[in-house]
Amino acid sequence: MCGIVGLFLKRPELEPELGTHLSRMLATMSARGPDSAGFAVYGSGTAGKVKLTVSAAAAADLEAGLADLGAHLEEPLAPQYHETHAVVSVPEGKLAEARRMVEGDERLSLVGVGTRMELYKEVGLPEKVAERFGLSDMHGTHGVGHTRMATESAVTTRGAHPFSTSLDECLVHNGSLSNHNALRRMLSREGIRFSTENDTEVAAGYLTWRLQQGASLKEALEASLKDLDGFYTFVVGTENGFAVLRDPISCKPAVMAETDDYVAFGSEYRALAGLPGVDKARVFEPKPATVYAWERQ
Amino acid sequence: MPEFDLARSEVRELNQALHALQRETNETHWKVRNPGGKHALAVGLDLPITVEIDGHAGYYCAGMNKEATVIVSGNAGVGVAENMMSGEVRVKGDASQSAGATGHGGLLVIEGNASARCGISMKGIDIVVKGSIGPMSAFMAQAGNLVVFGDAGEALGDSIYEARLFVRGKVSGLGADCIEKEMGPEDREALEGVLAKAGMDGEVTPDDFRLYGSARRLYHFNIDNVDAY
Numbered sequence: 001m002c003g004i005v006g007l008f009l010k011r012p013e014l015e016p017e018l019g020t021h022l023s024r025m026l027a028t029m030s031a032r033g034p035d036s037a038g039f040a041v042y043g044s045g046t047a048g049k050v051k052l053t054v055s056a057a058a059a060a061d062l063e064a065g066l067a068d069l070g071a072h073l074e075e076p077l078a079p080q081y082h083e084t085h086a087v088v089s090v091p092e093g094k095l096a097e098a099r100r101m102v103e104g105d106e107r108l109s110l111v112g113v114g115t116r117m118e119l120y121k122e123v124g125l126p127e128k129v130a131e132r133f134g135l136s137d138m139h140g141t142h143g144v145g146h147t148r149m150a151t152e153s154a155v156t157t158r159g160a161h162p163f164s165t166s167l168d169e170c171l172v173h174n175g176s177l178s179n180h181n182a183l184r185r186m187l188s189r190e191g192i193r194f195s196t197e198n199d200t201e202v203a204a205g206y207l208t209w210r211l212q213q214g215a216s217l218k219e220a221l222e223a224s225l226k227d228l229d230g231f232y233t234f235v236v237g238t239e240n241g242f243a244v245l246r247d248p249i250s251c252k253p254a255v256m257a258e259t260d261d262y263v264a265f266g267s268e269y270r271a272l273a274g275l276p277g278v279d280k281a282r283v284f285e286p287k288p289a290t291v292y293a294w295e296r297q
Numbered sequence: 298m299p300e301f302d303l304a305r306s307e308v309r310e311l312n313q314a315l316h317a318l319q320r321e322t323n324e325t326h327w328k329v330r331n332p333g334g335k336h337a338l339a340v341g342l343d344l345p346i347t348v349e350i351d352g353h354a355g356y357y358c359a360g361m362n363k364e365a366t367v368i369v370s371g372n373a374g375v376g377v378a379e380n381m382m383s384g385e386v387r388v389k390g391d392a393s394q395s396a397g398a399t400g401h402g403g404l405l406v407i408e409g410n411a412s413a414r415c416g417i418s419m420k421g422i423d424i425v426v427k428g429s430i431g432p433m434s435a436f437m438a439q440a441g442n443l444v445v446f447g448d449a450g451e452a453l454g455d456s457i458y459e460a461r462l463f464v465r466g467k468v469s470g471l472g473a474d475c476i477e478k479e480m481g482p483e484d485r486e487a488l489e490g491v492l493a494k495a496g497m498d499g500e501v502t503p504d505d506f507r508l509y510g511s512a513r514r515l516y517h518f519n520i521d522n523v524d525a526y
Contacts, residue, residue, distance in 0.1 A: 250394065250432070253375060268336075268355060268356070269372065269374060270335060270355055279352065283353065283391075284391070285391070285393060288432065
């Protein structure tokens, strides 16, 4: 099954409330995916710096690993800890080295990288996962979240959504893909790196590959209609917006609500029911095989 | 008039209260507040009562309905009025996928649009959609009437057995074994009957609709294919 939520705010004064809304939306979708959850929040950024979200199984490993990273990079990282995850900022010029260090450190795993994106995911009931990470206190312009009922790969933290294979980009998926193994081989040859056996990671990698070739997000999603075989409702987060795509037979549910203040996405209307002013919102179902995208002005 | 506030009570309490009613009850008109998109509202009713849902309903609203009238003032989620036997379900907003799925009888009116698979496997229900319907509607339809004021999406009536599909607007494409048919007197009478039942007979004229139905080539045994068995 799986549940997806997304919220894109149109007015800056609402940004302090992003986490509160997203966390409620995620909790409502627990019934659709009780085994793990994850979310990406597009918060503040610092010019010239990139944020790495890093996780570890034990708090001591996380602290020790990040201390080593800071020492190696000769940078004060000032990690922001959220349970099993921490967010650190590194200068753009040191990103490649930081990435190499984190990926080479057995204690750490790299969850996501972005100028503004922070990415959190963990096994457990979505409501608890959001609570552990303190989602309701997070600020931002937009965010996406996912509640997972695993089908294609194991219930692990790394198998939880969102998947990110590129800077500030993340993808959440409800459905399952049937040609992901062949696509993974093709994309691997093209230089896209994967860290799980998960079908959704392949979809995220596919979009990254298309974007690297110069496609716009809309073009990349349109191309995926031809190349991805299976069921999907995707919500894609980018630095300045988010996009929605459903497969041509709209196998998986999706409902959206738009007001002057926000655009919200939910697998079911229930997820949107608590949003302020939703009773006056334009509520609609995205059409199959049609790309919907919202971007910050 | 009994009222139920779903911000305070559980859906199960609502449905139990509705199921506990006896045929001779005086509580024939119910209001449900704050539905919040919750699933399975007013399902399995089997008395001639009216239930008004004030807001958006979730999945399977008014499913298996018999005799009751259920009115949703907002949108309805997946499978509204699925497997309806009789009675009436009216959605003032839009309906999600599979509206009226497998319905055996009764009337479903959607005043907005219906998305994919409207009337899938319909078995005698009458469905009126004032807006447009999504792709794959009336898939494997068996009996009943689907009346659409607007347009129909791709693959209308795919693998249809019987049932009449009346569409006033544009049809994006017909599914396997679904063809346009000439509207005979009986078909016209059926259309007029459904429109009258829905209280919309003055709003449109039957002449504006085109009729689609089964070519009957898919499910009938053909002697030329005997070697295949």
